[in-house]
Amino acid sequence: MADLVRMAAIGKRYGGVQACHEVDFVLGAGEVHALLGENGAGKSTLMKILSGDITEYAGSIAINGTPVRFSGPTDAQAAGIAMIHQELDLVPGLSVADNIFLGRELRTTVRTVDRRRMEREARELLDRSGVGLDPRRPVGELRVGEQQLVTIAKAISLDARVLIMDEPTSALTSSEVERLFDVIRELRNSGVGIVYISHRMEEIAKVADRATVLRNGKIVTSFDPRKLSTAEVVEAMVGRPVQTMFTTPDSDTGDELLRVENLKLKARRPRPGRRDPDGISLTVRSGEIVGLAGLLGAGRTELLETLYGVAPGGIRTGRILLQGRPIRPRGPRQVLAQGIGFVPEDRRASGLVLFHSILANTVVSSLPSYGRLGVIARRMERTASVRMADRLRLKFGRLQDEVGTLSGGNQQKVVFGRMLLTEPKLLLLDEPTRGVDVGAKAEIYRLLGELAAQGLGVLLASSELPELVGVCDRVVVLRDGRDVASFSTADSGEGDLLAAAMGHGEMFDEVGGV
Amino acid sequence: MTDVQDKVVTTDKMSVAATLFRFQSVFGLIAVFVAAIIFSPRKNGAILFVSADNLANVVRAVSEIGIIAVGMTFVILIGGIDLSVGAVLGLAAVGSAVLMVENDWGFLPSVVLVLAIGLVFGALQGVATAMIGIQSFIVTLAGLQIARGLARIWSGGQGVAIAYGDGPKEAPTSFALLGERTFGGLVPIPVIIFAVVAIAAVVFLRVSAFSRHLYAVGGNEKAARLSGVPVVRVKIAVFAICGLLASLAGIVHAVQLNQGSPNDGIGYELDAIAAVVIGGTSLAGGRGSVAGTVAGALLLGVLNNILALNNIDSNIQLLIKGLVIVAAAALQRLRPTS
Ligand SMILES: Nc1ncnc2c1ncn2[C@@H]1O[C@H](COP(=O)(O)OP(=O)(O)OP(=O)(O)O)[C@@H](O)[C@H]1O
Ligand SMILES: [Mg+2]
Numbered sequence: 001m002a003d004l005v006r007m008a009a010i011g012k013r014y015g016g017v018q019a020c021h022e023v024d025f026v027l028g029a030g031e032v033h034a035l036l037g038e039n040g041a042g043k044s045t046l047m048k049i050l051s052g053d054i055t056e057y058a059g060s061i062a063i064n065g066t067p068v069r070f071s072g073p074t075d076a077q078a079a080g081i082a083m084i085h086q087e088l089d090l091v092p093g094l095s096v097a098d099n100i101f102l103g104r105e106l107r108t109t110v111r112t113v114d115r116r117r118m119e120r121e122a123r124e125l126l127d128r129s130g131v132g133l134d135p136r137r138p139v140g141e142l143r144v145g146e147q148q149l150v151t152i153a154k155a156i157s158l159d160a161r162v163l164i165m166d167e168p169t170s171a172l173t174s175s176e177v178e179r180l181f182d183v184i185r186e187l188r189n190s191g192v193g194i195v196y197i198s199h200r201m202e203e204i205a206k207v208a209d210r211a212t213v214l215r216n217g218k219i220v221t222s223f224d225p226r227k228l229s230t231a232e233v234v235e236a237m238v239g240r241p242v243q244t245m246f247t248t249p250d251s252d253t254g255d256e257l258l259r260v261e262n263l264k265l266k267a268r269r270p271r272p273g274r275r276d277p278d279g280i281s282l283t284v285r286s287g288e289i290v291g292l293a294g295l296l297g298a299g300r301t302e303l304l305e306t307l308y309g310v311a312p313g314g315i316r317t318g319r320i321l322l323q324g325r326p327i328r329p330r331g332p333r334q335v336l337a338q339g340i341g342f343v344p345e346d347r348r349a350s351g352l353v354l355f356h357s358i359l360a361n362t363v364v365s366s367l368p369s370y371g372r373l374g375v376i377a378r379r380m381e382r383t384a385s386v387r388m389a390d391r392l393r394l395k396f397g398r399l400q401d402e403v404g405t406l407s408g409g410n411q412q413k414v415v416f417g418r419m420l421l422t423e424p425k426l427l428l429l430d431e432p433t434r435g436v437d438v439g440a441k442a443e444i445y446r447l448l449g450e451l452a453a454q455g456l457g458v459l460l461a462s463s464e465l466p467e468l469v470g471v472c473d474r475v476v477v478l479r480d481g482r483d484v485a486s487f488s489t490a491d492s493g494e495g496d497l498l499a500a501a502m503g504h505g506e507m508f509d510e511v512g513g514v
Numbered sequence: 515m516t517d518v519q520d521k522v523v524t525t526d527k528m529s530v531a532a533t534l535f536r537f538q539s540v541f542g543l544i545a546v547f548v549a550a551i552i553f554s555p556r557k558n559g560a561i562l563f564v565s566a567d568n569l570a571n572v573v574r575a576v577s578e579i580g581i582i583a584v585g586m587t588f589v590i591l592i593g594g595i596d597l598s599v600g601a602v603l604g605l606a607a608v609g610s611a612v613l614m615v616e617n618d619w620g621f622l623p624s625v626v627l628v629l630a631i632g633l634v635f636g637a638l639q640g641v642a643t644a645m646i647g648i649q650s651f652i653v654t655l656a657g658l659q660i661a662r663g664l665a666r667i668w669s670g671g672q673g674v675a676i677a678y679g680d681g682p683k684e685a686p687t688s689f690a691l692l693g694e695r696t697f698g699g700l701v702p703i704p705v706i707i708f709a710v711v712a713i714a715a716v717v718f719l720r721v722s723a724f725s726r727h728l729y730a731v732g733g734n735e736k737a738a739r740l741s742g743v744p745v746v747r748v749k750i751a752v753f754a755i756c757g758l759l760a761s762l763a764g765i766v767h768a769v770q771l772n773q774g775s776p777n778d779g780i781g782y783e784l785d786a787i788a789a790v791v792i793g794g795t796s797l798a799g800g801r802g803s804v805a806g807t808v809a810g811a812l813l814l815g816v817l818n819n820i821l822a823l824n825n826i827d828s829n830i831q832l833l834i835k836g837l838v839i840v841a842a843a844a845l846q847r848l849r850p851t852s
Binding site: 308310331332333336337342344349350351352353354355356360363364365367368370371374375376418422 | 721723727734740
């Protein structure tokens with residue numbers, strides 16, 4: 001039997017960067033093939049070549065033994081190849097249903113758009129991946145995780161022979177991921193070949209039949225993921241053994257930094273799907289890393305936005321105290337000035353000016369500290385930016401390069417570094433390691449540990465249970481805009497968190513750790 | 515080894531292309547300049563286009579649009595547009611004439627008041643877009659009507675001629691100086707004003723923290739806000755600067771034409787936008803430069819001049835200008851993304 005996809009000696013170069021070099025990649029029908037590698041290893045590039053997004057490359061591709069050279073994504077789609085992009089490519093102003101059927105709208109007999117049928121089919125598709133999203137909601141209002149579910153539904157609806165999933169789960173919580181895995185297994189059994197890219201190691205062993213590791217654009221190894229330990233996989237990716245993923249949380253915490261008492265936000269114009277705080281109480285001590293767990297739509301992001309003063313207008317009740325003094329968050333500028341920083345979950349839409357330089361994006365929040373009287377001392381901002389890049393081990397060419405050319409994980413580091421340059425007392429982090437590779441994750445965790453040791457308080461919302469358990473001292477579980485449980489990570493595990501998040505008592509012990 | 519060499523070559527190639535695009539309008543200007551020399555009519559063997567007198571005329575004619583276009587660049591950089599600049603120019607020209615001729619105000623108070631009117635007018639438009647959230651296109655479309663209306667009311671609907679002298683109903687002679695030439699009668703003062711404005715703007719955009727904020731707002735407003743950029747303040751300031759520069763252009767206009775008419779500056783906003791676009795500033799915001807705009811304004815000026823020197827029909831002139839704008843915009847689409 002001919003292989004479903006055979007890519008041979010693929011090469012792609014961006015300026016001075018060799019994104020792919022002599023890569024051979026084979027995908028069989030009914031196979032789930034994981035593609036692993038650090039940020040910037042060339043995973044997305046390789047797959048964009050297969051999906052027709054990149055048309056200039058070296059090497060050859062054969063589908064079912066027939067050589068092909070796609071002139072664009074539409075061409076590839078016609079050949080049965082669909083891709084879920086890492087950076088979501090939905091039209092924010094259009095509804096969920098419109099997005100799913102974009103470009104191939106369903107028609108009535110008189111050729112008008114058949115909205116009713118599109119909405120019905122969209123609902124069925126979404127149900128298949130287990131979410132009750134209203135297909136009429138505009139995509140721009142959705143959380144990143146919900147948008148991911150929409151792109152997954154869209155890709156599935158294409159009935160492709162080859163389905164490429166580039167980090168489809170980076171903002172999904174374990175219960176949504178489990179549902180997705182069910183769908184993936186179904187597709188595999190019907191003969192679809194699936195490429196699965198993820199930085200979450202625990203997912204690979206669960207879903208993949210085969211795994212291939214890329215490093216600096218070259219294939220390093222290919223193996224059966226069920227036969228290797230996570231540590232071995234990570235070593236293959238990074239090229240050296242990674243000692244420990246998580247630094248043990250030190251319980252050496254100081255005074256109370258943040259206290260939230262019965263926080264409620266009653267939005268003036270409530271938006272469907274938004275879960276504003278509805279009675280949340282929690283505390284963060286200085287030097288403490290507090291996690292926020294919860295399913296999609298539990299209100300994690302909404303809480304952070306309320307604390308940062310960027311939630312939509314409404315009546316806020318309850319109290320927020322920073323170092324014992326009540327504060328009223330009115331907007332980022334005022335909140336930042338009080339020493340609270342925020343890293344939003346969607347780095348492309350809310351974090352970066354993609355076509356501006358790495359430098360400009362790194363220093364934009366801390367400009368007043370580089371110079372006097374509104375004049376910038378270029379040397380100072382450069383130094384600060386270089387130092388931050390070093391500290392985060394940013395992988396980049398020159399500081400003048402557009403930040404949009406960095407790999408996803410490295411873009412995340414820039415947003416992160418920008419906030420650190422403001423020297424905050426408290427950091428609000430919304431999925432700070434989304435799309436960040438294991439090595440860089442370990443570095444970010446190490447950095448968080450260091451900062452916490454220096455007295456920084458951190459409130460970290462994450463959909464990754466291993467991360468919450470590994471990094472945080474304490475985890476607060478949110479459900480429907482309320483805090484429903486609080487665990488010390490010293491004496492509870494992922495199962496407890498998940499059970500509390502889902503609101504039933506039973507345990508899910510199959511959720512494995514790293 | 516080859517790897518390293520390869521790297522060097524590619525980066526060089528990249529930066530050459532990048533430089534070409536970055537200074538697209540400068541190269542365009544040079545090309546149009548050379549073409550102008552070639553196609554210039556000659557008199558006794560001398561090329562008319564490059565005569566000192568003619569060149570001075572070119573820059574003098576450009577100065578008003580140029581000053582406006584600098585302000586327009588700021589607005590477009592934050593992703594906005596200001597359609598009111600031509601009308602504000604008219605209002606300022608009328609204001610200068612009425613204050614000095616009919617109200618017998620002195621030079622300085624008149625100029626200061628007129629500039630302040632432009633500044634406040636612009637700032638109010640900024641408030642409407644930044645705080646109320648109306649799109650700047652609509653705000654300034656309304657602003658255009660309002661400024662024209664104010665100019666008509668202030669002038670009584672008529673152009674106010676400016677005569678100079680010490681008597682009543684005469685403007686101070688110091689005002690007339692603004693229209694003179696200096697440096698041995700070579701460089702018109704309006705050109706110097708334009709040059710000062712342009713240089714100040716270039717320096718300001720290079721060194722100030724404010725300019726970083728401005729580019730960030732234009733590049734991604736949401737990200738800018740979350741990063742702690744004072745988005746509202748930046749917007750108001752930018753529209754205020756644009757209004758201020760439009761009224762400065764109005765003063766220059768009044769002195770060059772020795773009158774202030776409520777119909778002055780009709781359509782100037784479009785020429786200013788054209789200069790900005792030819793200069794390579796993106797209408798989407800966040801990307802562009804004042805230097806490009808200056809080159810764009812000069813390019814349009816040279817083009818106008820050479821067409822006029824050759825007695826090209828004015829309708830054909832419009833056609834050619836239109837094509838140049840399209841060509842400039844098309845070039846931008848080719849800009850390398852990294
Ligand atoms: N459009 C581009 N212009 C210039 N360089 C690029 C571009 N796209 C990717 N690169 C570079 O190519 C390399 C490979 O990038 P790619 O996006 O394929 O990595 P990745 O393995 O998908 O990483 P991540 O896990 O962060 O998504 C990186 O060094 C990246 O900076
Ligand atoms: Mg990628």
